[in-house]
Amino acid sequence: MNGDLPIGVFDSGVGGLTVVRSLRESLPHESFIYLGDTARVPYGTKSPATVVRYSLNNARFLLAQGIKMLVVACNTASAHAIPALQKELSIPVVGVVEPGARAALSATRNGCIGVIGTYGTVESGAYQKAISELRDKLRVAAEPCPLLVPLAEEGWLTGDVPRLVATEYLGRLHARFPEADTLVMGCTHYPLFRELIAEVTTDLFGREVALIDSGIAATAEVAHLLRRREMEAPGGVSGTLRVMVTDKSRIDIVGTRFLGEALTEVSSVDVTA
Amino acid sequence: MNGDLPIGVFDSGVGGLTVVRSLRESLPHESFIYLGDTARVPYGTKSPATVVRYSLNNARFLLAQGIKMLVVACNTASAHAIPALQKELSIPVVGVVEPGARAALSATRNGCIGVIGTYGTVESGAYQKAISELRDKLRVAAEPCPLLVPLAEEGWLTGDVPRLVATEYLGRLHARFPEADTLVMGCTHYPLFRELIAEVTTDLFGREVALIDSGIAATAEVAHLLRRREMEAPGGVSGTLRVMVTDKSRIDIVGTRFLGEALTEVSSVDVTA
Numbered sequence: 001m002n003g004d005l006p007i008g009v010f011d012s013g014v015g016g017l018t019v020v021r022s023l024r025e026s027l028p029h030e031s032f033i034y035l036g037d038t039a040r041v042p043y044g045t046k047s048p049a050t051v052v053r054y055s056l057n058n059a060r061f062l063l064a065q066g067i068k069m070l071v072v073a074c075n076t077a078s079a080h081a082i083p084a085l086q087k088e089l090s091i092p093v094v095g096v097v098e099p100g101a102r103a104a105l106s107a108t109r110n111g112c113i114g115v116i117g118t119y120g121t122v123e124s125g126a127y128q129k130a131i132s133e134l135r136d137k138l139r140v141a142a143e144p145c146p147l148l149v150p151l152a153e154e155g156w157l158t159g160d161v162p163r164l165v166a167t168e169y170l171g172r173l174h175a176r177f178p179e180a181d182t183l184v185m186g187c188t189h190y191p192l193f194r195e196l197i198a199e200v201t202t203d204l205f206g207r208e209v210a211l212i213d214s215g216i217a218a219t220a221e222v223a224h225l226l227r228r229r230e231m232e233a234p235g236g237v238s239g240t241l242r243v244m245v246t247d248k249s250r251i252d253i254v255g256t257r258f259l260g261e262a263l264t265e266v267s268s269v270d271v272t273a
Numbered sequence: 274m275n276g277d278l279p280i281g282v283f284d285s286g287v288g289g290l291t292v293v294r295s296l297r298e299s300l301p302h303e304s305f306i307y308l309g310d311t312a313r314v315p316y317g318t319k320s321p322a323t324v325v326r327y328s329l330n331n332a333r334f335l336l337a338q339g340i341k342m343l344v345v346a347c348n349t350a351s352a353h354a355i356p357a358l359q360k361e362l363s364i365p366v367v368g369v370v371e372p373g374a375r376a377a378l379s380a381t382r383n384g385c386i387g388v389i390g391t392y393g394t395v396e397s398g399a400y401q402k403a404i405s406e407l408r409d410k411l412r413v414a415a416e417p418c419p420l421l422v423p424l425a426e427e428g429w430l431t432g433d434v435p436r437l438v439a440t441e442y443l444g445r446l447h448a449r450f451p452e453a454d455t456l457v458m459g460c461t462h463y464p465l466f467r468e469l470i471a472e473v474t475t476d477l478f479g480r481e482v483a484l485i486d487s488g489i490a491a492t493a494e495v496a497h498l499l500r501r502r503e504m505e506a507p508g509g510v511s512g513t514l515r516v517m518v519t520d521k522s523r524i525d526i527v528g529t530r531f532l533g534e535a536l537t538e539v540s541s542v543d544v545t546a
Contacts, residue, residue: 039323040313045426047522050312119523147434150423153318161420161441164434249320250392272545 003233006031006242007222008062009071010055013041014251015152015188016073017243017258019096019215023071024241026219027226031239033065036255037271039246042149043076044118044187051120055081059089061271067091068231071222075100075186075214076118079126092225097121097186099221100214101130104184105138107210112179114209115142116169117186118149127186141177145169145190152189153254162193166200174204182210191215192258244269276506279304279515280495281335282344283328286314287524288425288461289346290516290531292369292488296344297514299492300499304512306338309528310544312519315422316349317391317460324393328354332362334544340364341504344495348373348459348487349391352399365498370394370459372494373487374403377457378411380483385452387482388415389442390459391422400459414450418442418463425462426527435466439473447477455483464488465531517542 009020013036020034035058037043043051055077059070070085070093072078078095085093104113115127122144131140147165156162173180183201185191191213201209226232233239243266245251255263282293286309293307308331310316316324328350332343343358343366345351351368358366377386388400395417404413420438429435446453456474458464464486474482499505506512516539518524528536 039319041318045314045522046312046520050520050522147423147427147429150420154420156420161434161437164437168434247319247323249318249323 002068003231005066005068006033007069007071008033008035008065008067009073010035010037010058010062011073011188012043012077013038014255014258017255018188018191019071019073019218020241021260022216022219023222024239026223027239029233029235029237029239031233032241033062033067034241034243035062035269035271036243036245038249038251042118043074044120044146044149046120048080048120048124051077051080052084055085056088057271059085061269063089069094069222069225071218072096073188073215075188076120079121079124092229094218094221094225096214096218097126098130099217100184100186100212101127101134103212103214103217104131104182105134107212108182110179110181111138112177113138113140113182113184114173114177114180115140115184115186116145116173116190117142119144119146121186127184139179141173141180143169143173148193149187149189152192155257157192158196162196163200166193166196167204170197170200170204178205180205180209182212184212184214186214188215246271275341276504278339278341279306280342280344281306281308281338281340282346283308283310283331283335283350284346284461285316285350286311287528287531290528291461291464292344292346292491293514294533295489295492296495297512299496300512302506302508302510302512304506305514306335306340307514307516308335308542308544309516309518311522311524315391316347317393317419317422319393321353321393321397324350324353325357328358329361330544332358334542336362342367342495342498344491345369346461346488348461349393352394352397365502367491367494367498369487369491370399371403372490373457373459373485374400374407376485376487376490377404377455378407380485381455383452383454384411385450386411386413386455386457387446387450387453388413388457388459389418389446389463390415392417392419394459400457412452414446414453416442416446421466422460422462425465428530430465431469435469436473439466439469440477443470443473443477451478453478453482455485457485457487459487461488519544
């Protein structure tokens with residue numbers, strides 16, 4: 001059923017293009033419509049009620065385009081809005097929090113899992129809850145790392161400033177939870193700092209810490225759901241990507257950094273109309 | 274006329290509370306209604322069309338509360354939306370760009386003025402135009418300093434990270450325009466870094482650079498307009514402050530930092546309804 005329809009993906013801004021990149025690599029025959037709510041970005045510092053309202057705007061807009069599945073690429077929106085979205089939509093809704101939690105469970109050896117994310121994601125307790133529900137006796141601690149988002153959008157990915165910022169935040173996590181052997185990068189922007197986070201955690205924790213990219217984990221969940229529900233696109237043809245944003249400012253510069261390929265055609269849309 | 278009515282002030286978020294602080298110190302009998310559009314903050318990375326739309330939402334909302342004058346505390350909104358606001362509103366509208374430009378003219382000795390601001394403010398050319406129109410042969414260069422906004426909201430006002438960030442941005446300005454003897458802090462967040470900016474500019478330029486706070490400059494313009502139009506509040510009673518935001522997340526923590534006094538009562542409003 002509906003195999004020909006595209007998969008809708010939304011994010012607060014352009015960070016979710018890292019998830020699209022992973023989805024397109026794994027599922028080359030699927031087509032995607034990406035919606036970045038760049039007119040209201042970021043979500044990570046805003047309240048749950050606001051994030052749920054914006055997420056419903058985005059989901060309704062994508063639904064009207066004709067999609068077979070909705071992927072919530074934004075961790076903050078996944079943390080706050082999945083129940084509201086699943087209640088309203090009849091198509092499958094996949095967030096990044098549960099897949100990220102399951103990937104962390106697969107990676108941990110001692111059951112001690114750290115999570116980094118926005119204020120919204122961390123304060124929601126969504127990862128902490130998702131992880132705790134997977135298995136008894138897992139321990140979790142989460143630390144907000146808000147400045148990594150504007151640093152990624154500015155393209156300050158290496159050098160002293162991101163290193164000092166990452167060391168400050170991860171140092172706070174280490175002080176509270178030195179046992180962690182696995183760290184969930186619970187924000188679409190953080191995989192851009194993957195190498196830096198690996199180096200800083202190794203320094204702080206004195207050993208390698210397994211890094212989980214929730215976007216990549218969500219890709220596996222999407223592939224699994226498409227198969228199980230027999231919703232896969234027919235093979236033989238490459239899928240397409242349509243990118244829509246609510247504000248085009250600097251999208252070419254910033255978007256390309258996240259997608260990993262040139263963003264050629266981007267249309268501007270109003271999701272509140 | 275209308276002296277009893279409050280003055281409306283809006284900003285993209287809480288940064289404009291630095292302007293309210295200055296207004297209340299200078300005009301203790303005036304009452305103020307402050308609206309922070311925290312559900313859609315920041316404006317500085319968004320396009321002119323989006324910023325004009327949001328500014329009109331905010332202005333209409335404040336107008337419906339009954340105000341005698343509108344102060345646009347946000348530099349980005351002042352840069353893009355003053356003509357649209359003046360066209361729509363019959364009450365006086367005061368932005369921060371023109372007062373900041375005039376204050377810079379008063380301060381400069383050699384006619385070389387630097388401006389720092391958001392992408393939106395810098396790319397609009399509003400300060401460059403306002404300064405150039407004041408007098409012949411003034412020279413201006415502007416540099417975006419976007420990371421100073423999230424650093425201020427996070428409260429990272431001192432230490433290595435803000436110093437490195439300020440040195441990087443102001444170093445770019447110095448490389449292009451070493452003659453500057455005056456620097457306009459063209460974003461409501463920057464006065465929180467006043468001491469740091471003073472130290473870094475002295476180091477880079479090898480002499481003291483005059484720093485202009487556009488919010489303080491706008492306060493003088495508001496006082497002047499109130500007198501000229503005979504709209505001053507009756508004396509004898511202290512003015513009040515009502516603070517409204519479109520999203521309350523972290524407003525108590527962040528808002529108090531900008532206002533310089535405890536933010537006790539904040540109400541949550543929808544300006545798009």
